[in-house]
Amino acid sequence: MTDHAHTNCEELLFSLSAYIDGELNPELCQELEKHLVGCDNCRVVLNTTKRTIDLVHAPIEKLDVPEDVRERLFKRLNLDDYLNHQP
Amino acid sequence: MNKTMSLEISLEALIAGDRAEFARLVDAYSSPIYRLGLRMLGTPQDAEDVLQNTFLNVWMHLSTFEGRSSLSTWIYRIAANEALMLIRKKKPEINLDDSQAGDNDEDLLPTQFVDWSALPENVLLSSESQKYLDSAIQTLPESMRIVFVLRDVEGLSIKETADALNLTETNVKTRLLRARMFLREQLSTYYGERITREE
Ligand SMILES: [Zn+2]
Numbered sequence: 001m002t003d004h005a006h007t008n009c010e011e012l013l014f015s016l017s018a019y020i021d022g023e024l025n026p027e028l029c030q031e032l033e034k035h036l037v038g039c040d041n042c043r044v045v046l047n048t049t050k051r052t053i054d055l056v057h058a059p060i061e062k063l064d065v066p067e068d069v070r071e072r073l074f075k076r077l078n079l080d081d082y083l084n085h086q087p
Numbered sequence: 088m089n090k091t092m093s094l095e096i097s098l099e100a101l102i103a104g105d106r107a108e109f110a111r112l113v114d115a116y117s118s119p120i121y122r123l124g125l126r127m128l129g130t131p132q133d134a135e136d137v138l139q140n141t142f143l144n145v146w147m148h149l150s151t152f153e154g155r156s157s158l159s160t161w162i163y164r165i166a167a168n169e170a171l172m173l174i175r176k177k178k179p180e181i182n183l184d185d186s187q188a189g190d191n192d193e194d195l196l197p198t199q200f201v202d203w204s205a206l207p208e209n210v211l212l213s214s215e216s217q218k219y220l221d222s223a224i225q226t227l228p229e230s231m232r233i234v235f236v237l238r239d240v241e242g243l244s245i246k247e248t249a250d251a252l253n254l255t256e257t258n259v260k261t262r263l264l265r266a267r268m269f270l271r272e273q274l275s276t277y278y279g280e281r282i283t284r285e286e
Pocket of ligand 1: 039041042
């Protein structure tokens with residue numbers, strides 16, 4: 001890897017997060033995508049960053065407030081009367 | 088998050104003190120707020136405290152809600168403040184401003200280039216991996232963790248996250264990048280060892 005290419009990697013790294021969010025301007029987007037074709041390291045960083053976000057998002061998405069926690073919450077808020085109205 | 092649910096909730100009824108409507112609001116938001124507490128504090132007990140304090144505050148301040156942000160963003164703002172306050176109470180030595188670990192650009196540069204993204208789900212989502220990920224999130228500085236939790240765990244937009252935390256969108260993006268790079272690095276070390284072991 002040449003010095004020039006390396007500098008490019010570092011610069012583009014700062015765009016990676018915005019790229020994942022679809023918030024990168026089209027020009028930078030194109031530049032990044034062009035770079036990704038020829039740069040294994042940056043491609044790995046992109047893939048594993050995306051995966052990291054998936055992993056955080058996937059399992060906890062399904063986690064609902066436990067029934068006993070909900071019950072104590074309703075009591076604390078004096079909402080006992082509404083406890084049986086299930087969401 | 089909960090967009091459809093919040094649409095069904097009548098703000099007028101809430102502000103007028105309608106208890107049934109408040110109960111509906113609590114049910115619509117208690118799961119995301121509980122998760123936020125869990126991700127920020129790391130224990131079910133603390134998550135429950137965040138949950139209860141958030142809705143006590145929501146009820147208390149509903150009459151002052153001005154609708155400058157959406158109701159959902161406003162609730163997240165209260166929850167984020169509760170979580171950060173509880174963290175400060177538990178670890179008073181922690182400095183919540185930006186000058187902490189992970190603040191240098193050099194800290195951000197990746198050093199791990201193992202591609203573990205194609206590992207099978209049963210490896211990626213094993214309970215051991217989950218535990219590792221949970222503890223890695225806990226080591227993020229709070230100012231980054233809260234941004235990460237709102238955006239990447241709860242799926243708020245950049246703008247909603249900025250509104251909820253009173254930050255600029257640029258600031259949210261910077262913290263998000265750092266948090267993501269930090270966690271990616273941690274997970275790369277973790278899964279990298281597993282890939283090498285299998286080879
Ligand atoms: Zn590169």
